[in-house]
Amino acid sequence: MGFDFECVRVATATARTSMETRLRLVNEDELDEYARAVTRGFGHHFDANIFESYRAAISSGRALAAFDGSDIVGTVLSYSLELYVPGGMLPATLLDSVTVQPTHRRQGILTKMTAWSMKDFHERGEVLSCLGASESVIYGRFGYGPATLQVDFTLERPHTKFSHFPEVGGKLRFVEKPEASSLFPGITHRACSERPGYLKGSEKLWDLYFADPEPYRESASALFMVVYEEDGRPEGYVTYRVREGRVIVHELMPATREAHAALWRYCFGIDLMHTTHAPKRPLDDPLPWMLADPRRLRQSVRDDLWLRLVDVREALARRTYSSEGRLVLEISDAFCPWNEGRYVLEGGPDGADCRPTSSEPDLVLSAGDLAAGYLGAISFTNLCIAGRAEERRKGALEVADAMFRSSQAPWWPNDF
Ligand SMILES: CC(C)(COP(=O)(O)OP(=O)(O)OC[C@H]1O[C@@H](n2cnc3c(N)ncnc32)[C@H](O)[C@@H]1OP(=O)(O)O)[C@@H](O)C(=O)NCCC(=O)NCCS
Structure with missing residues (x-):
C-alpha cells in the first residue's frame, strides 16, 4: 500500500481558522478518547458500560481522527465489508461514527477527513464506500448519492387484519444473545444475499448489535429477539423494542414467505401494544398487499444507504x-x-x-x-x-x- 498512514498534516481550510489539524489513524491506547469523542459528537455522554463492545468494533475497523494538538476533534471510522451489487459482492467500506466536535464544526474538518479517506480507500482497492447519513444534506458534496430507499410502516392494532395469508406451519420462540448471534447472520445472508444494498457485516459489528447499547435505544426497552423455525430450521427472525404501547421493530428478517407472514402477525398481536412501528423496510415489502385495509398502513419513504463509487x-x-x-x-x-x-x-x-x-x-x-x-x-x-x-x-x-x-x-x- 503506497499511502502513508502515519501522519497527514493539513492546514484546515480557509480564513475561517488558522488552526492546523493533524489526521491519522488512532492507536489502541487512544480508543477510549476516540469513543468519548464519537459519543460527544452525537450529543451523548460517554457510557463506559458499552465501551468493551464498542472498542472491539472500533478495532475491527480503521479509526481515523483529526487532532487539534492532542485533542481528538474529528472521527471517521471505516469498516472493510462487502456490498452486494447485481452479479456478486464488491469490496466496500462502511463509514461510521462520523463526527466533528461541536467546538470545531464548519471549519472544513469533515471535508479533510473525507478527502483523506477517499484516497485511502482508492489505494486499498475498495471500489465502493457507503454510509447511513444522519442528515441528507451532508454527503452529496463528497460524491455520495442515495442508493437505497427505505419505507417506514406504522399501523394501529385495530387495522392489522389480513386478507391474504399463507399456510404457516412453523413455530416462534424467544432467543437470547448467544443463540441469536449464531443464528441471525446466517438468516440475514439467506434472506438478502441477492438484494442490492446488502452489506455483509463482520462478526464484531454483529457483537455490537447484540450488545444493544443503551444510547441506541431511544428510551425504549432492550431488544426482544424472536426466531421463526420450521421443523427446527431457522427461517426468519424479528428484533424489536417496546415503548409506551408501541412495538418498535428493529429488524424483521424473513428468509421465506411463511416466515414473513408469521413474523408480521406476531408483531401485530403482542398484548398490551396498540401500535406497530417498523422503520427501514424495503420498498417491495409485500405487507400492504396482505392487509385487509392497506390504506391504514401509514408509509413514509426516505433515502437510506448513501453510496460513493470510489x-x-x-x-x-x-x-x-x-x-x-x-x-x-x-x-x-x-x-x-x-x-x-x-x-x-x-x-x-x-x-x-x-x-x-x-x-x-x-x-x-x-x-x-x-x-x-x-x-x-x-x-x-x-x-x-x-x-x-x-x-x-x-x-x-x-x-x-x-x-x-x-x-x-x-x-x-x-x-x-
Ligand atoms: C456532520 C459533521 C460531521 C460536519 O462536520 P464539519 O467539520 O462541520 O463539516 P465541514 O466543515 O467539512 O463542512 C463542509 C460543508 O458541509 C456543510 N455541512 C456540513 N455538515 C452540515 C450539516 N449537518 N448541515 C448542513 N450543512 C452541513 C458545511 O456548511 C460546509 O459547507 P460549505 O463548504 O458550503 O461551507 C458535524 O456537523 C457533526 O459532527 N454533526 C453531528 C454528528 C453527525 O450528524 N455526523 C454525521 C453522521 S452520518
Missing part, C-alpha cells in the same frame, strides 16, 4: 446488468478526480466491460448521481427530469434504466 470504472465493470446495453457516460467528479472522464460501458446479465473512451457521451452526470442510480433505486430518467443527469443521445435513458433496473428493491437491511 472507482467508477471498476464499479461499472465488476457487476452484471438486467439487460444488454451499451452506454458512453461522461462523469464529473471534483472530489475524486481520478474518476473524471468518459467511459464506454457494455454490459448485460453475464457481465460487463468498462473502459475509457473519447467518444461523444450518451449521458452526462456526476459520480454522485451515478451512485444514486447504480443499484437501481432511482431511475436515470428521474435523475434527468430532476436536473441531475443530461441525456445527449436520444434513447440513452431508456437503455440505462433497463440495464440498471433491479428485480428486488435495493435495500440496506442492517445498520451495518
Whole structure:
C-alpha cells in the first residue's frame, strides 16, 4: 500500500481558522478518547458500560481522527465489508461514527477527513464506500448519492387484519444473545444475499448489535429477539423494542414467505401494544398487499444507504446488468478526480466491460448521481427530469434504466 498512514498534516481550510489539524489513524491506547469523542459528537455522554463492545468494533475497523494538538476533534471510522451489487459482492467500506466536535464544526474538518479517506480507500482497492447519513444534506458534496430507499410502516392494532395469508406451519420462540448471534447472520445472508444494498457485516459489528447499547435505544426497552423455525430450521427472525404501547421493530428478517407472514402477525398481536412501528423496510415489502385495509398502513419513504463509487470504472465493470446495453457516460467528479472522464460501458446479465473512451457521451452526470442510480433505486430518467443527469443521445435513458433496473428493491437491511 503506497499511502502513508502515519501522519497527514493539513492546514484546515480557509480564513475561517488558522488552526492546523493533524489526521491519522488512532492507536489502541487512544480508543477510549476516540469513543468519548464519537459519543460527544452525537450529543451523548460517554457510557463506559458499552465501551468493551464498542472498542472491539472500533478495532475491527480503521479509526481515523483529526487532532487539534492532542485533542481528538474529528472521527471517521471505516469498516472493510462487502456490498452486494447485481452479479456478486464488491469490496466496500462502511463509514461510521462520523463526527466533528461541536467546538470545531464548519471549519472544513469533515471535508479533510473525507478527502483523506477517499484516497485511502482508492489505494486499498475498495471500489465502493457507503454510509447511513444522519442528515441528507451532508454527503452529496463528497460524491455520495442515495442508493437505497427505505419505507417506514406504522399501523394501529385495530387495522392489522389480513386478507391474504399463507399456510404457516412453523413455530416462534424467544432467543437470547448467544443463540441469536449464531443464528441471525446466517438468516440475514439467506434472506438478502441477492438484494442490492446488502452489506455483509463482520462478526464484531454483529457483537455490537447484540450488545444493544443503551444510547441506541431511544428510551425504549432492550431488544426482544424472536426466531421463526420450521421443523427446527431457522427461517426468519424479528428484533424489536417496546415503548409506551408501541412495538418498535428493529429488524424483521424473513428468509421465506411463511416466515414473513408469521413474523408480521406476531408483531401485530403482542398484548398490551396498540401500535406497530417498523422503520427501514424495503420498498417491495409485500405487507400492504396482505392487509385487509392497506390504506391504514401509514408509509413514509426516505433515502437510506448513501453510496460513493470510489472507482467508477471498476464499479461499472465488476457487476452484471438486467439487460444488454451499451452506454458512453461522461462523469464529473471534483472530489475524486481520478474518476473524471468518459467511459464506454457494455454490459448485460453475464457481465460487463468498462473502459475509457473519447467518444461523444450518451449521458452526462456526476459520480454522485451515478451512485444514486447504480443499484437501481432511482431511475436515470428521474435523475434527468430532476436536473441531475443530461441525456445527449436520444434513447440513452431508456437503455440505462433497463440495464440498471433491479428485480428486488435495493435495500440496506442492517445498520451495518
Ligand atoms: C456532520 C459533521 C460531521 C460536519 O462536520 P464539519 O467539520 O462541520 O463539516 P465541514 O466543515 O467539512 O463542512 C463542509 C460543508 O458541509 C456543510 N455541512 C456540513 N455538515 C452540515 C450539516 N449537518 N448541515 C448542513 N450543512 C452541513 C458545511 O456548511 C460546509 O459547507 P460549505 O463548504 O458550503 O461551507 C458535524 O456537523 C457533526 O459532527 N454533526 C453531528 C454528528 C453527525 O450528524 N455526523 C454525521 C453522521 S452520518
